[in-house]
Amino acid sequence: MVSAAPAASQRHNLGPIEQLPIGEGRMFLVGHVPVAVFRTRSGQVYATQALCTHKGGPLADGIIGGQTLVCPLHAYKFNLSTGQPIGHECKALKTYPLSVSEDGDILLTISTRFQSGEDAASSVASADIASPSLGRD
Numbered sequence: 705m706v707s708a709a710p711a712a713s714q715r716h717n718l719g720p721i722e723q724l725p726i727g728e729g730r731m732f733l734v735g736h737v738p739v740a741v742f743r744t745r746s747g748q749v750y751a752t753q754a755l756c757t758h759k760g761g762p763l764a765d766g767i768i769g770g771q772t773l774v775c776p777l778h779a780y781k782f783n784l785s786t787g788q789p790i791g792h793e794c795k796a797l798k799t800y801p802l803s804v805s806e807d808g809d810i811l812l813t814i815s816t817r818f819q820s821g822e823d824a825a826s827s828v829a830s831a832d833i834a835s836p837s838l839g840r841d
């Protein structure tokens with residue numbers, strides 16, 4: 705019997721939480737993986753893949769309400785916590801565990817498998833990541 709080795713993961717410091725306005729998202733490039741990080745109005749922070757599973761919309765530019773993310777392109781909804789689609793049949797978003805340090809830095813944990821781009825390519829297939837969104841500045 706062959707069992708798969710557990711995927712290694714690595715924690716990344718994405719910088720101060722203050723760079724992320726309340727109620728908005730920002731895109732970060734973590735290794736080769738584009739990740740959208742969101743700060744809800746209630747102060748919770750979530751991370752998902754950067755591009756929508758429907759047609760590659762830039763999720764960091766989406767609207768968030770509670771734990772619901774609304775894609776800016778066609779308004780499909782996803783659960784920020786689980787990545788599950790809400791009311792449609794698109795594939796769930798990848799989500800990444802993160803926390804905020806005592807110093808107020810965003811700490812994101814991502815599998816080294818994702819960082820190498822092994823799965824990143826499939827999660828952003830057919831989407832344009834050449835000009836990633838940096839938010840609504």
Ligand code: FES
Nearest residue numbers: 756759761775778
């Ligand atoms: S690209 Fe996100 S809903 Fe269509």
